[in-house]
Amino acid sequence: MTAQSAQKKNNQKKAKTAITPTREENFPEWYQNVIKAADMAENAPVRGCMIIKPYGYAVWENFQRELDRRIKDEGVKNAYFPLLIPLSYIAKEAEHIDGFAKECAVVTHHRLEAAPDGKGLVPAGELTEPMIIRPTSETIIGETIAKWVTSYRDLPLKLNQWANVMRWEMRPRLFLRTAEFLWQEGHNAFATAEESNADARRMLEVYAEFSRNVLAIPVIEGEKTPEERFPGAMATYTIEAILQDGKALQSGTSHDLGQTFSRSAGIRYQSQDGAEELAWTTSWGMSSRMVGGLIMTHGDDDGMQMPPKVAPHHVVIIPIVHDDGDRAKILDYAETLARRLKELNIRVEMDASDRKTPDKLWGAIKQGVPVRVEIGRREMEEGNVTHTRRDIGRDSKTTESTDAFCNKITAMLDGMQEEMYQAALTRTNAMLHDAKSLDEARQFFSEKSSIGQLRMDAAFLQEDAFEKLQKDFAVTPRCLPFADEGKKVIVGKAY
Template identity: 40%
Template sequence: MENKRKENYSKWYNEIILKSELAEFSGIRGFMIIKPYGYSLWEMIKKELDKIFRQTGHKNIYFPLLIPKSILSKEKEHTDLFSEGCAIVTHSKIKKDQEKIIIDPKSKLKEELIIRPTSESIIWSIYKRWIQSYRDLPVLLNQWGNAIRWEMRTKLFLRTTEFLWQEGHTAHSTKKEAIEETLNILNIYTDFSQNFMAIPVLQGIKPHMDKFHGSKTTYCIEALMQDGKSLQMGTSHFLGQNFSKVFNVQFTNMNGYKEYIWSTSWGISTRLIGGLIMSHSDDRGLILPPKIAPIQIVIIPIYKKKNFSIIDEHANNILNFLEKKNIRTFYDNRTQFTPGWKFHEYEIKGIPIRINIGINEIKNEKLEIIRRDTLETICIPFHFSINLIKKLLCDIQKNIYQKALHRTKKYMIELDNYHDFKNQINDSGGFIFAHWDGTKNTGKKIQEETEATIRFIPFPSKEKEGKCIFSGKKSKQKVVFSKSY
């Protein structure tokens, strides 16, 4: 790795993505190519989350990519949010004119179509057909797809114009049930981030000026990256009856009366991969938690031409044994690359465990194992038990999480003095707990002076009266400030 975290964090981040072959620039601003290794990582995230959603009663569905402008514009707050970031389809045909491709002016659409920035509007236009009675509720849907939102400042995985994501949409007969769903999803995201991605997060509520437009309350999880900045990892929105009233979607309750539906929406995106990189990686490359690593173990043969067949046979035996035990294993038997070159490649790609096998290992009936998280070398019996490997993977997962947790706790700081606040933000960043007077204007002034924003109001709420760190006005509780991505 040419770039170091402490010297140039942004270049270090990009270099890891490019050299580990997660993604690359497409040549179109804001659009990236997710390469096979990066996409397999997204598939691991998708696989594990999808399993959880199915277990909680959610069903996958797919809605159109294009939304008629008249439908999107029905919900004013929702439209305002995306008014400057929508891609619009205006014509349906192209043609050649003197070897140039131009838009066919005769193919102008009667109504312009918006490439979805999110799907609430089109989903609610359909719910009107699907829901008439309390017997039709709840509706628990999830969609895996993509979305487009024009971004002014783009960064691979973190902020791209097009991104892959998961968006859940549910409809309920009562307010209580909808709020419970919102919080249940928040806890699912929290558990997934911590137990699968090894990224500790804090739960919170977005301040009123930053909540999802069209929602009553936006809950979020935020994680602290190695450079002291915060990253929003997922959001879960209690929409109330906003969309059902706009689209006039009512149901007949058990008493025969008409009511508007209560609803939620929630989502995560390929931004999680950016969070994974910035949470765990070092100056050698990626470090991946075993639970979501596409490859958990890589086997490298150390050979000379005359003994390759012997080593190859033993390596394949180890590969077959591990695969039968459901350990995601790759045996790199390519002969055009040296073992040293392969060591470097898989170090950059963050494979949790590397097994080296050569003639010496075969003679001594011991294997050399290298942990990516600590770079520790361990010798294990040639005929090892699978429990030994599973325990090692478990230890790596725990160690990666504990390291990130220690960093997060170290930079969770409570401050009451604005001078100290500015010094902390500029020096080390972190999650700063401080009182805020609840006004948008104060939040804006703090951001202008420090680049820090109110990331969330801690949830569950712990009210403790004090004075706003900036204005000195009364405040009911502390909120969390941080610079962010």
């Protein structure tokens, strides 16, 4: 090989990526840079809190719309409960408070006064009872619905709220783990244990379907081990995603709370035969961390790739103007296309800014817009559009008639959605390995090149050597997959 060809090969190897470092070079840094490049969020002045920028929030709004519809289809009604919870409420359930105490933000004052030394303000007006900022709302919703439920006729009661919650986190990361995050929390109450358990399982199904079909994120459905359970729950069900770096992400959870919260909050009802009974409750939630899961599942070295169903824009139209005489006509042609697409329920963004064309193109790539459309004089004169798919790139660049494009765009987006899911599923499956013994597991986790999760016999959970495995390699049991009927456990690193 000549020096020249060696040089050329080297250049090819280091093909310029829109995001540096690449995923392979430094995954955590890549993740943060994708968020920055896509203009989705940034850190807030308060550690652990984030500012969700319009493009990132638009993803959340699409997420909300799709999930909210599914929740309502289950017969759940939305409501809103307060941010502040009396300390006495949360203190009632010992196991629950034990689980959350360390991460509760506490409000102790209700007034600010000038500091004695004249510099700044200090808290004054101490509250007779401190309040906590909700880390979750089981207690206040339990206390409230205890007043609403008196008869078996009041059950089932199904409530959901879209809210922010706060958990004082040690190690925050944008979207994946923030002190304040956005979520929905559902709280259902039933007359029987069978109903509450079936409900917890049912809501997990809703989450799994939503993850796969809307977010294009493959998930494993299963049950948490007792150690990993929600504080106070009888059973915690989870969907786990395996991200591109092989770590697992608990993506949605559903808890069968049994009578734990009914007992502490006094959710009692009179049954048909006149006896006083305690209700059985569930709770279930999915949060803004999924936006992080979305990035870590679909992003590549050129930035974000949005699954069409949550993409803020399905199509970005980039008018290309070489000569000012054409400008008005080209923009007009582009606007006409935009209107046509909007009539097809396509979310269209027109980029008529005066940025340079390559900057517009790369901006759209980094934001992960599924389809880029370029409109210049050639398209205008021939009644065409030129379009490129984000997931395939320049090889998909096609010029065809506007009619042909409008006829296929919906199917094209649906196809992209499906292909993104299949690609993610292939990766996920490749990262799930079987281990036949704890020794084999130790071997796997000690190799630096090993990425992914291990599936092993659930009986290993009882062995002392398993605890050592967890400690030595910072891995945890993620779940006992339903598919294996509780006989297997998935173990690995997690976010």
